[in-house]
Amino acid sequence: MEQVAFGQLQETLYKKKLANGLDVFILPKPGFNKTYATFTTKYGSVDNEFVPLGENERVKVPDGIAHFLEHKMFEDENGDVFQDFSRQGASANAFTSFTRTAYLFSSTSNVETNLETLLNFVQYPYFTDETVEKEKGIIEQEISMYEDNPDWQNFFGLLQAMYHNHPVKTDIAGTAESIGRITKNDLYMCYRTFYHPANMTMFIVGNVEPEKVMNFIELNQNEKEFPEAESPQRFFSDEPEQVSEKMKTIPMPVKVGKTLVGIKESEPDKQGRELLKHELSVQLLLEMIFGQSSKNYQDLFSSGLIDDSFSFDYTAEKGFGFTVIGGDSSEPESLAGKITALIEEFKKLPFDEESFRRIRKKKIGFFLRAMNSPEYIANQFTRYYFNGMHLFDVIPVLEELTPESLQSTLQTHFDTEARLSACIIKPEDSE
Amino acid sequence: MIGLDNVTINSINTHIMPVKTFKTTTFVLQVRTKLSRDTVTGRALLPSVLERGTEHFPGRQYIQGALEELYGAHLTADVVKKGEHHVITFRIEVANEKFLSDNTPLTGRAVQLLASVLLYPLTENGSFPADAVEEEKRSHRQKIAGIYDDKMRYAGMRLNEEMCRGEAYALPILGFEEDLDTITGASLYEVYKQTLREAALDLYVVGDVEEEEIKNFVEQYLQVKNNEPASYRTEDAKEPDKPRLVKEEQQIQQAKLHIGYRTGTKFGDKDYFALQVFNSLFGGSPHSKLFVNVREKASLAYYAASRVESHKGLLLVLSGIESDKYEEAVKIIDKQMEDMKAGNFTEEDISQTKAVLKNQILETIDVPRGRIELEYHGAIAGRRIGAEDWVKEIEQVTREDVVRAASKIVKDTTYFLYGKGGDE
Incomplete structure (x- = not known):
């Protein structure tokens, strides 16, 4: 077992790659009641075209299948695994993102028993025609809940405006039609291809003894048999650099309009420290342009174009990345135009070094605050790890950033000509 | 502690x-x-x-x-x-x-x-x-x-x-x-x-x-000047004469079924922790009767849950269903409430529920805000119950306590927001 200490943060991370390929990380948090564990596969909604393990032909699976599979993992012939976690005093959950499916629990007692339950249920697929059909009703309700949610519609509308082909533009849950086509054999095929331990990572954070927990996990894994590890072969259609649509308007029966402006990443193949540096740089720039301490924010607020729902973020994974800026607005079109204009204006202004240093401090403080949260640590660590980055590099990389390096990110990422889209939710007269 | x-x-x-x-x-x-x-x-x-x-x-x-x-x-x-x-x-x-x-x-x-x-x-x-x-x-x-x-x-x-x-x-x-x-x-x-x-x-x-x-x-x-907290009384919860139903139509895909009950039990009352156990087993957790019966068995909803309002004495059920599934959903929810009142649950259900609640409380106090929220309940009710007392109180709740807390719960208002073309 390897050990890495992060002095200033007073954290020590333990890690080991097990014989079957599973990566296990343990971050002890003395003094916490809670232990939080995630078991994550590098498989999400975008992985919809691949060569199934043990086969030669490439297949395309129905939209929403990774999420459907996540729902179905919780059941076996003895019923619902939520019940087992409850009996063991734990609360369990799972989520599917564009690139990951994570299963998790948190508990304040019986940590080993709960770890065993987590490992065992995720490594035991059990689907029948009947249980698959029954799940469709539940997921249809989840989908219709999102259909009524204007923020969700706005976000996916924006992704559809930005992307021509990449599956990131497809709703993670799929549609009633696409999930209707899912069969138990599809689920087994996806499971076999993407749930091999070599494609998965376990992260445990909490009041645990690392040696003991690592041995326990290793013992559990050594008792199970897995086929030879093979890296899943995935396919993505070519994606042009330019956006698909510059402006998309979605009428909805809402009272308040919404605007999101997106900037599509031009070099979506960065990984590792380079990606981390890029991600932090874009986030820092966004904060400088649109943060609450900026003049732009005050002006947008005073002119009535935004309220305090206004926010922005940048996220990137292998193959795609985007900035998103916006919020509720009574004049969604004007806000979209104004955001674009402010970006262009900022690019021409002299670089404000004082604001850069201040905002960097803010980002460092944010990271320290996040270190209080086991959920943040486990989920972000895994996301970073799958992209070759290291969560505990955040502060050192922030400290490496310079006004010059930010200037160059500003000129390359913030291309409002070819790579900017806006999506608007427009109130329609419903009554 | x-x-x-x-x-x-x-x-x-x-x-x-x-x-x-x-x-x-x-x-x-x-x-x-x-x-x-x-x-x-x-x-x-x-x-x-x-x-x-x-x-x-x-x-x-x-x-x-x-x-x-x-x-x-x-x-x-x-x-x-x-x-x-x-x-x-x-x-x-x-x-x-x-x-x-x-x-x-x-x-x-x-x-x-x-x-x-x-x-x-x-x-x-x-x-x-x-x-x-x-x-x-x-x-x-x-x-x-x-x-x-x-x-x-x-x-x-x-x-x-x-x-x-x-x-x-x-x-x-x-x-x-x-x-x-x-x-x-x-x-x-x-x-x-x-x-x-x-x-x-x-x-x-x-x-x-x-x-x-x-x-x-x-x-x-923090030099606050001339502060003299005004003493005031809050109103007691009104007992409903009979359950009411309010329906409203909007242009939506998913209908919302929300049901309000009066619990007759507030923070600081003897049955408060029994009510917490009741709620967790009825609809407050993934092993609850609502989750299992409305979602898992009937596939009617993605979410079907309940929660307690501690200082007013309310229990609220919330779920998202198809507009034409109102009757079916209400019937299942009513049945779960009847079962709780009749004590149709096992000792094991109670111990499982207590384990879940105890875990939730310990997790809550791992978060500064959560710890403060728990403590503040006591400040409002004028009776301090520390985080450690919550765990002890939950542990002492018996099956009889849960049935007694359940017996005081009265259905008040059902609110149904449904989509055009559904329901009527």
Whole structure:
């Protein structure tokens, strides 16, 4: 077992790659009641075209299948695994993102028993025609809940405006039609291809003894048999650099309009420290342009174009990345135009070094605050790890950033000509 | 468990909880008054106006800039109701300088900043600046309008309004759009002064801190003047004559079924913890009767859950279903309630539920805000029940206690928001 200490943060991370390929990380948090564990596969909604393990032909699976599979993992012939976690005093959950499916629990007692339950249920697929059909009703309700949610519609509308082909533009849950086509054999095929331990990572954070927990996990894994590890072969259609649509308007029966402006990443193949540096740089720039301490924010607020729902973020994974800026607005079109204009204006202004240093401090403080949260640590660590980055590099990389390096990110990422889209939710007269 | 030191400083009940596990220090100031029609909108608007500028930081950008300098100290202010108590909450969370390469002391400055926002707002001739107030009114108006667009929240608000009509608890937490028309910088400043005069003030501090140092900061910076908490009584919950049904049609894909019950049990009452066990088993957890029967067995919903309002004595069921599944869903939910009242659950169900609740409580106190929320229940009810007592109380609940708590629960109002073409 390897050990890495992060002095200033007073954290020590333990890690080991097990014989079957599973990566296990343990971050002890003395003094916490809670232990939080995630078991994550590098498989999400975008992985919809691949060569199934043990086969030669490439297949395309129905939209929403990774999420459907996540729902179905919780059941076996003895019923619902939520019940087992409850009996063991734990609360369990799972989520599917564009690139990951994570299963998790948190508990304040019986940590080993709960770890065993987590490992065992995720490594035991059990689907029948009947249980698959029954799940469709539940997921249809989840989908219709999102259909009524204007923020969700706005976000996916924006992704559809930005992307021509990449599956990131497809709703993670799929549609009633696409999930209707899912069969138990599809689920087994996806499971076999993407749930091999070599494609998965376990992260445990909490009041645990690392040696003991690592041995326990290793013992559990050594008792199970897995086929030879093979890296899943995935396919993505070519994606042009330019956006698909510059402006998309979605009428909805809402009272308040919404605007999101997106900037599509031009070099979506960065990984590792380079990606981390890029991600932090874009986030820092966004904060400088649109943060609450900026003049732009005050002006947008005073002119009535935004309220305090206004926010922005940048996220990137292998193959795609985007900035998103916006919020509720009574004049969604004007806000979209104004955001674009402010970006262009900022690019021409002299670089404000004082604001850069201040905002960097803010980002460092944010990271320290996040270190209080086991959920943040486990989920972000895994996301970073799958992209070759290291969560505990955040502060050192922030400290490496310079006004010059930010200037160059500003000129390359913030291309409002070819790579900017806006999506608007427009109130329609419903009554 | 950690000790909790209570001391009154400048009429602020100060609760300091030194714990070594956190990399930040959290300050939460609770400003509590009676919930009433005439101040509900003003008080809801107040936090955002206070965050618009102070004597020392005369504009939002200066306050935000100062927070950034303090390594991104996080300041928030919002308003909630707890039963018929109206609580404005100010929170500031600041990095502990121990974990920074730069050793500037941050804690004292964070208290100063909090004090600046609370006690030294930017004013012009005895009123809040008109332009800031007008801008915040506009933003607030939009926030009120936006409730309609979040159907779960809208249904929750409508149920509350219908069920508690005539009681203060019916007031929506953001207040009323029509009130905004009459609020001015001067009238809002009066609300502010009156609030500081009348409110019961509780300050919670959680982090790796020295008690004496914190007390000194509070004494030195948070100098609240002329504060005399007004004593007030909240109304008792009204017993419904008979269950009511309210239906509303909108252009939506998923219908919302919300059901309100009167529990007859509030925080501080003998059966309160039995009610918590009841709720967890009925609809508060993934092993609950609602989750298993509405979602897993009948596939009617993605979510079907219940929760308890501790200081008003309410139980609320919420779920999202297809518009034409109303009858079926209500029937299943009613059946689960009958089963709970009849004691149709096993000893094992009870022990499983207690394990889940105990875990939730211990997890809650791992988070500074959660720990403070638990402690604050006691401050409101005038009876301190520490986090460690919660676990003990839950452990003592028996099956009979749960059935007794269930027997007092009465269905009041069912609110159904359905899509066009569904239902009728």
